[in-house]
Amino acid sequence: xxxxxxxxxxxxxxxxxxxxxxxxxxxxxxxxxxxxxxxxxxxxxxxxxxxxxxxxxxxxxxxxxxxxxxxxxxxxxxxxxxxxxxxxxxxxxxxxxxxxxxxxxx
Amino acid sequence: xxxxxxxxxxxxxxxxxxxxxxxxxxxxxxxxxxxxxxxxxxxxxxxxxxxxxxxxxxxxxxxxxxxxxxxxxxxxxxxxxxxxxxxxxxxxx
Amino acid sequence: xxxxxxxxxxxxxxxxxxxxxxxxxxxxxxxxxxxxxxxxxxxxxxxxxxxxxxxxxxxxxxxxxxxxxxxxxxxxxxxxxxxxxxxxxxxxxxxxxxxxxxxxxxxxxxxxxxxxxxxxxxxxxxxxxxxxxxxxxxxxxxxxxxxxxxxxxxxxxxxxxxxxxxxxxxxxxxxxxxxxxxxxxxxxxxxxxxxxxxxxxxxxxxxxxxxxxxxxxxxxxxxxxxxxxxxxxxxxxxxxxxxxxxxxxxxxxxxxxxxxxxxxxxxxxxxxxxxxxxxxxxxxxxxxxxxxxxxxxxxxxxxxxxxxxxxxxxxxxxxxxxxxxxxxxxxxxxxxxxxxxxxxxxxxxxxxxxxxxxxxxxxxxxxxxxxxxxxxxxxx
Numbered sequence: 001x002x003x004x005x006x007x008x009x010x011x012x013x014x015x016x017x018x019x020x021x022x023x024x025x026x027x028x029x030x031x032x033x034x035x036x037x038x039x040x041x042x043x044x045x046x047x048x049x050x051x052x053x054x055x056x057x058x059x060x061x062x063x064x065x066x067x068x069x070x071x072x073x074x075x076x077x078x079x080x081x082x083x084x085x086x087x088x089x090x091x092x093x094x095x096x097x098x099x100x101x102x103x104x105x106x
Numbered sequence: 107x108x109x110x111x112x113x114x115x116x117x118x119x120x121x122x123x124x125x126x127x128x129x130x131x132x133x134x135x136x137x138x139x140x141x142x143x144x145x146x147x148x149x150x151x152x153x154x155x156x157x158x159x160x161x162x163x164x165x166x167x168x169x170x171x172x173x174x175x176x177x178x179x180x181x182x183x184x185x186x187x188x189x190x191x192x193x194x195x196x197x198x199x
Numbered sequence: 200x201x202x203x204x205x206x207x208x209x210x211x212x213x214x215x216x217x218x219x220x221x222x223x224x225x226x227x228x229x230x231x232x233x234x235x236x237x238x239x240x241x242x243x244x245x246x247x248x249x250x251x252x253x254x255x256x257x258x259x260x261x262x263x264x265x266x267x268x269x270x271x272x273x274x275x276x277x278x279x280x281x282x283x284x285x286x287x288x289x290x291x292x293x294x295x296x297x298x299x300x301x302x303x304x305x306x307x308x309x310x311x312x313x314x315x316x317x318x319x320x321x322x323x324x325x326x327x328x329x330x331x332x333x334x335x336x337x338x339x340x341x342x343x344x345x346x347x348x349x350x351x352x353x354x355x356x357x358x359x360x361x362x363x364x365x366x367x368x369x370x371x372x373x374x375x376x377x378x379x380x381x382x383x384x385x386x387x388x389x390x391x392x393x394x395x396x397x398x399x400x401x402x403x404x405x406x407x408x409x410x411x412x413x414x415x416x417x418x419x420x421x422x423x424x425x426x427x428x429x430x431x432x433x434x435x436x437x438x439x440x441x442x443x444x445x446x447x448x449x450x451x452x453x454x455x456x457x458x459x460x461x462x463x464x465x466x467x468x469x470x471x472x473x474x475x476x477x478x479x480x481x482x483x484x485x486x487x488x489x490x491x492x493x494x495x496x497x498x499x500x501x502x503x504x505x506x507x508x509x510x511x512x513x514x515x516x517x518x519x520x521x522x523x524x525x526x527x528x529x530x531x532x533x534x535x536x537x538x539x540x541x542x543x544x545x546x547x548x549x550x551x552x553x554x555x556x557x558x559x560x561x562x563x564x565x566x567x568x569x570x571x572x573x574x575x576x577x578x579x
Contacts, residue, residue, distance in 0.1 A: 009107070010107045013107055013108070013110065013111050014107070014110060014111075016111070017110055017111045017113075017114030017115070018114070020114050020115060020118045020145070020148070021114050021117055021118055023118065023141070024117060024118035024121035024122060024141075025121065027121060027122060027125050027137065027138065027141060028121050028124055028125055033131060033133055033134055033137075036125070036134060036137060037137060040137050040140060040141045043118060043141060043144070043145070044140075044141065044144050047118075047148075048144055048147070048148055051111055051148055051151075051152065052148075052151065054111075055151060055152070055155055058155065059155075063160070064160045064163065067160075067163040067164070067167065068151070068163065070167060071147065071151065071163065071166055071167055071170060074167065074170045074171065074174075074448070074451070075144065075147070075170055077444060077447060077448065078170060078171075078173070078174040078444065078448065079140070079144060081174070081440055081441060081444040082140050082173075082174060082177040082178070083140075084440050084441075085177065085178065085181045085440070085441055086133060086136055086137060086140070086177070086181060089133065089181045090131070090133045093133075095131055095133060108209070109205065109208075109209045112209060112212075112213060113212075116213070116216045116220075119220060120216075120220065120223075123220060123223060123224065123227075123243065126227075126236070126239065126240060126243065127227045127240075132233070132235055132236065135235075135236050135239050135240075136239065139239045139242055139243055142243050142246060143246060143269075146246045146247075146249075146250055149250060150250065150253060153213070153253070153254065156206060156209060156210075157206070157210070159258075161258055161466045161467050162253060162258060164258075164262070164459065164462075164466065164467060164468065165249075165253060165258060165261055165262055165265065165467065167455065168262065168265055168266060168455070168459075168472075168476065169246070169249075169265055169269075171448070171451075171452055171455070171476075171479070172265055172266060172269050172270040172479065173269075174448065174483075175270055175274070175479050175482065175483050175486075176242055176269060176270060176273050176274070178441065178445075178483065178486050178487060179273065179274045179277055179482075179486055180239065180273075180277060182486045182487075183277045183278075183280070183281055
């Protein structure tokens, strides 16, 4: 039983790290601002969520898990709001998404 | 296992820092700052588990909140040019 | 044995990477032309600094650095940028003299650190003279927590169960957190001085920045900044998400502030951190709902009273202990018969009261400074 919990926890943490790095690469290499926003969103929800779930499995049913649940809840509520506020501000300031038609000609 | 997570988080932090330094528009920088904050939260949580101290989670909780407040502050400033009143919006139809 | 070295190796790599990131961030801050970006990078620097302090085993300091450096400082810097403008002036003088001064000072500092003891060295002077006495007084209660009441699961994670029998030794403090014990009890005078310094800073800010606010009672005109475009989308509709989420999160922040305030006896926390967290809740309210709404919630008169009330509570505890026969800020004479089993007394009550005073003052001061700076109009 303990081995199963260890394996699940390890798998979640590794998957979460993978998503975090993918999001990081995305924020660096994607062409325009709005697609980079997507990269940020991935690491904030999938990456952070999976790592925290993995840590929860590792800690068992203690106060530590309760705190982790609180952190997870807060992250899930505040990161998408920040992304939304960011996108709406950028739109209001006139940042335009990359025009897909222009790239086809190259 | 935790070492893998820590390495991945540190790599992501450097990538976010690169974007914060490069980003042509200011919104890229705000995005990078936001991501940096969440990565720091994860780093603290994993580091707490690595060294067996549960008290660090209070700090991670605080960081989540501070990250949120910082992002809202920066966006509020960039929208109006000053921290101001909401009367301005109500005048816009 | 193998696990130990892996943890050490990982910690070492974390140390190196964090320091490298700190250096990179500092260099980038210096080279940025846009002050905007520089302020945001300073926020990143504060995050990194707090992580660094955490890794050096100083969670209380990391707490304060996170709350103050990454939260309040960034917000205040941004409000200042709103007043002054966001591009850096061209540098006209040669940087040779400042560069020489900085290099010489830096070299002297590095030379000075060569004499310092190793990190964690038990024979270092800071661990010698009074520290064993402090630790002997407080550590017994920590050991009681670990051996009797802690719940360690199969992976060895110790959950922080609170101890219900903190024994009060005759001379000792008997609080779980050594940092709080030293800060509030053994070195209580210093903390009183710090609180008075924060109070004085608030008075200075009020004197300088609130002068013209009685004149300005109308809605400020929109600045003639041509870079602000017309909004293609209605702002009211798109602000709903921020408002709802803020309404969800603000009570949570206040509750967390209370938790940090009163948990400071057992874990990282205390008055300073709790005060800053409280203030950030109100600052968030001001940011999302507008300053007039925030001024209705926290009327300036009330905040001014609270600034003074905190210092009054702290110094008042000292005076009360003098009146009860002890020295100034000697908490062991604070015995009472009100509710002997439930309400704390002695050192515990003293620490509780002074931390409360510190928390109230710090919260009120941060709110005051934010409202004073954010309420100003831009000078045309």
